[in-house]
Amino acid sequence: xxxxxxxxxxxxxxxxxxxxxxxxxxxxxxxxxxxxxxxxxxxxxxxxxxxxxxxxxxxxxxxxxxxxxxxxxxxxxxxxxxxxxxxxxxxxxxxxxxxxxxxxxxxxxxxxxxxxxxxxxxxxxxxxxxxxxxxxxxxxxxxxxxxxxxxxxxxxxxxxxxxxxxxxxxxxxxxxxxxxxxxxxxxxxxxxxxxxxxxxxxxxxxxxxxxxxxxxxxxxxxxxxxxxxxxxxxxxxxxxxxxxxxxxxxxxxxxxxxxxxxxxxxxxxxxxxxxxxxxxxxxxxxxxxxxxxxxxxxxxxxxxxxxxxxxxxxxxxxxxxxxxxxxxxxxxxxxxxxxxxxxxxxxxxxxxxxxxxxxxxxxxxxxxxxx
Amino acid sequence: xxxxxxxxxxxxxxxxxxxxxxxxxxxxxxxxxxxxxxxxxxxxxxxxxxxxxx
Numbered sequence: 224x225x226x227x228x229x230x231x232x233x234x235x236x237x238x239x240x241x242x243x244x245x246x247x248x249x250x251x252x253x254x255x256x257x258x259x260x261x262x263x264x265x266x267x268x269x270x271x272x273x274x275x276x277x278x279x280x281x282x283x284x285x286x287x288x289x290x291x292x293x294x295x296x297x298x299x300x301x302x303x304x305x306x307x308x309x310x311x312x313x314x315x316x317x318x319x320x321x322x323x324x325x326x327x328x329x330x331x332x333x334x335x336x337x338x339x340x341x342x343x344x345x346x347x348x349x350x351x352x353x354x355x356x357x358x359x360x361x362x363x364x365x366x367x368x369x370x371x372x373x374x375x376x377x378x379x380x381x382x383x384x385x386x387x388x389x390x391x392x393x394x395x396x397x398x399x400x401x402x403x404x405x406x407x408x409x410x411x412x413x414x415x416x417x418x419x420x421x422x423x424x425x426x427x428x429x430x431x432x433x434x435x436x437x438x439x440x441x442x443x444x445x446x447x448x449x450x451x452x453x454x455x456x457x458x459x460x461x462x463x464x465x466x467x468x469x470x471x472x473x474x475x476x477x478x479x480x481x482x483x484x485x486x487x488x489x490x491x492x493x494x495x496x497x498x499x500x501x502x503x504x505x506x507x508x509x510x511x512x513x514x515x516x517x518x519x520x521x522x523x524x525x526x527x528x529x530x531x532x533x534x535x536x537x538x539x540x541x542x543x544x545x546x547x548x549x550x551x552x553x554x555x556x557x558x559x560x561x562x563x564x565x566x567x568x569x570x571x572x573x574x575x576x577x578x579x580x581x582x583x584x585x586x587x588x589x590x591x592x593x594x
Numbered sequence: 595x596x597x598x599x600x601x602x603x604x605x606x607x608x609x610x611x612x613x614x615x616x617x618x619x620x621x622x623x624x625x626x627x628x629x630x631x632x633x634x635x636x637x638x639x640x641x642x643x644x645x646x647x648x
Contacts, residue, residue, distance in 0.1 A: 227648045230648040231648055234648070295644070295645050295646060296645070296646060296647070296648060297645050297646065297647045298647045298648040361644070361645050362645050364645075365645035365646075369647065546604070547601065554603060555603070555604045556601050556602060556603055556604055557601070557602055557603075557604040558600065558601045559598045559599060559600050559601075561597040561598050561599055562598075562599045562600065562601060565599065578597075578599070579599040580599065583599045583600065583601065586601060587601070590601075592601075
């Protein structure tokens with residue numbers, strides 16, 4: 224009789240088998256998605272060569288399939304390896320704000336905490352709540368029926384105007400909060416929301432992150448517990464519980480928020496470097512990245528034989544229209560087919576400036592499309 | 595016919611790419627026309643999926 228772990232691995236192997244039959248290049252929207260993914264990887268983890276991006280993207284899609292499987296499979300939560308200090312008895316522990324990231328099978332944390340008898344409040348972006356929240360509710364209901372659990376579970380939409388107060392009340396009532404601290408597309412900063420965000424180091428870049436978690440922790444006097452989810456090569460899911468960040472009463476709230484949010488990103492960084500193919504955040508992190516500091520233009524010179532700046536720009540066709548994508552600033556430009564053909568064959572003309580005209584040539588040099 | 599060389603920021607496309615990212619996080623597999631993957635799991639989102647145990 225095969226064990227649940229053996230059955231689980233067999234199911235994932237079948238998922239992989241089916242996924243490998245899909246020709247992603249033929250899927251609508253693939254190129255734009257991949258280009259954004261690739262630019263994000265390059266801007267955050269520049270040591271990963273561009274030649275590896277496509278394989279990473281495929282692996283990420285597969286990881287997401289596995290994560291979807293885990294959400295439907297109640298057994299997946301029983302097979303998780305729990306590491307860290309806060310794993311002995313969750314239910315007996317006082318409430319906490321569990322901060323996790325979109326890494327690995329990231330929904331398993333909710334499953335495991337609920338299974339352990341923890342009263343949970345899951346904070347989600349609105350979009351996730353509409354499209355995936357139902358799945359989570361079904362998962363929780365399934366656990367409730369299977370194990371006769373009576374603890375509470377509630378989903379709160381982060382975008383709701385009353386979300387902060389609701390969550391604060393829940394924390395004070397002894398329930399624990401689960402938050403995806405690395406954001407989601409619909410929680411990205413919008414103009415006028417600057418006071419809700421703060422800037423943290425993220426490798427060599429900086430990004431904006433919502434400070435609500437730090438605020439809640441300080442206001443409710445509840446510790447923040449960072450939890451990283453990742454999948455080992457043998458397909459075992461691991462939940463790594465890291466050292467708690469505890470608020471000090473009477474301390475400055477703003478300062479605590481800054482320190483706590485930075486610690487949360489510092490805790491995540493080594494895992495991101497180790498499992499870059501498991502982070503769904505690659506699909507939206509550009510909405511949170513702060514622009515790079517101004518870099519002075521290279522010394523202008525009259526270019527007799529300019530070259531296309533492939534480090535910074537990608538040429539692609541979107542809906543059969545030629546597009547120039549700025550990988551550094553995430554700006555997209557519409558270009559004519561003639562310009563696309565020229566950029567692909569710069570060596571075929573004597574003088575680029577003469578062909579395109581002084582004005583367009585100046586623009587291309589200014590934008591560093593040509594160098 | 596005279597060749598045309600022009601470049602302009604694609605504001606429509608910028609918002610398109612933003613909306614692509616939005617829908618992607620919610621529904622990554624929308625664009626993967628998946629067959630019935632494993633016997634017990636459908637990868638197409640937007641459907642009510644029953645939970646199960648192994």
